[in-house]
Amino acid sequence: MNLLAQLHACLLGGAVGDSLGLPFEGLPARRARRWAHGALRQRFLLGRGMVSDDTDHTVFVAQALLRSAGDVDVFRRVLAWRLRWWLLSLPAGIGLGTLRGILKLWLGLRPSGVRSAGNGPAMRAALIGCRFAYDSAARRTHVAASALLTHTDPRALAGALAIAEAAARISCGQWRQRPDPAEFAQVLTGVSENAQWRALQPVLAEACASAQPTQRLREALGLQRGVPGFALHSVPFALLAWYEGHGDYAQTLQLCVDAGGDVDTNAAMAGALAALVCGVDGIPPQWRERLLDWPHGTGYLQRLAAALADPQESCATNFSAGLFLRSPLFLAAVLCHGLRRLLPPY
Numbered sequence: 001m002n003l004l005a006q007l008h009a010c011l012l013g014g015a016v017g018d019s020l021g022l023p024f025e026g027l028p029a030r031r032a033r034r035w036a037h038g039a040l041r042q043r044f045l046l047g048r049g050m051v052s053d054d055t056d057h058t059v060f061v062a063q064a065l066l067r068s069a070g071d072v073d074v075f076r077r078v079l080a081w082r083l084r085w086w087l088l089s090l091p092a093g094i095g096l097g098t099l100r101g102i103l104k105l106w107l108g109l110r111p112s113g114v115r116s117a118g119n120g121p122a123m124r125a126a127l128i129g130c131r132f133a134y135d136s137a138a139r140r141t142h143v144a145a146s147a148l149l150t151h152t153d154p155r156a157l158a159g160a161l162a163i164a165e166a167a168a169r170i171s172c173g174q175w176r177q178r179p180d181p182a183e184f185a186q187v188l189t190g191v192s193e194n195a196q197w198r199a200l201q202p203v204l205a206e207a208c209a210s211a212q213p214t215q216r217l218r219e220a221l222g223l224q225r226g227v228p229g230f231a232l233h234s235v236p237f238a239l240l241a242w243y244e245g246h247g248d249y250a251q252t253l254q255l256c257v258d259a260g261g262d263v264d265t266n267a268a269m270a271g272a273l274a275a276l277v278c279g280v281d282g283i284p285p286q287w288r289e290r291l292l293d294w295p296h297g298t299g300y301l302q303r304l305a306a307a308l309a310d311p312q313e314s315c316a317t318n319f320s321a322g323l324f325l326r327s328p329l330f331l332a333a334v335l336c337h338g339l340r341r342l343l344p345p346y
């Protein structure tokens, strides 16, 4: 895959994962499996998929990368403004840590990040890994700049660094084949000095070496009821869903849905990584075609990828005012899902 194909796969793989996981967000594993019976399909709004904060933030990262051209201070500033405007569009389903972080951005408080170990920074990290696949220093500084805007807990940063590291290794071709369990665990836990993050190394290695890595991880971490948006749970799970389904996008997504919990973010992270292996063509066409969103739809994602791969390509990088129109519609759909959940199957 060339750079354009990789960037496109990363963006679209994440967005499709986000859209497929969204109807199951917050459901316990048992109920998510009951709701998802039969073939997995887009079902957020009348058989179509829409994207949530995971994709919005990744788009903002892409816009900031385009505006900054490698200057991390510009990157941080542009991303901070995208997040500020995004909050004003009243997005549904914003994480608490991210909400508090952006409020502090508006108030001009420093640091803006709050002490939360949520998966917010990790959900927007894959694209940075893909873009700076051959430049580990730039990859690290950009991931840190993005993460610290909203989260200062080292565990949140560790999760983001791990997702970016995996995306970089796949983009470089090192992990085109499924890596050895011990290497996989060592590389991904080696991104941070945090003791709790480091303690995951034997757990990851052991789970990867088993017949059902995600199942094994969920047992080891006590996540049978669901995989929450805690960085120490959500990120290892997404990485293992990628590992277990390696190269099979649909299987990777199914693992995320079946596990319940923060399904859309888990599926967005694992989906971005899976698509880096299988390419856009490996994402089932009906899932791509039925992802109908605006202004962060499939066409815009393709233009972003083209502009990131080739500076000669032009692409709008402003915050889209369309989000102010789209957010109320999205919120209404989310509320309908909330009401629907009062009904069976339980």
Ligand SMILES: [Mg+2]
Pocket (backbone or CB within 6 Å): 052, 053, 054, 093, 264, 265
């Ligand atoms: Mg989301």
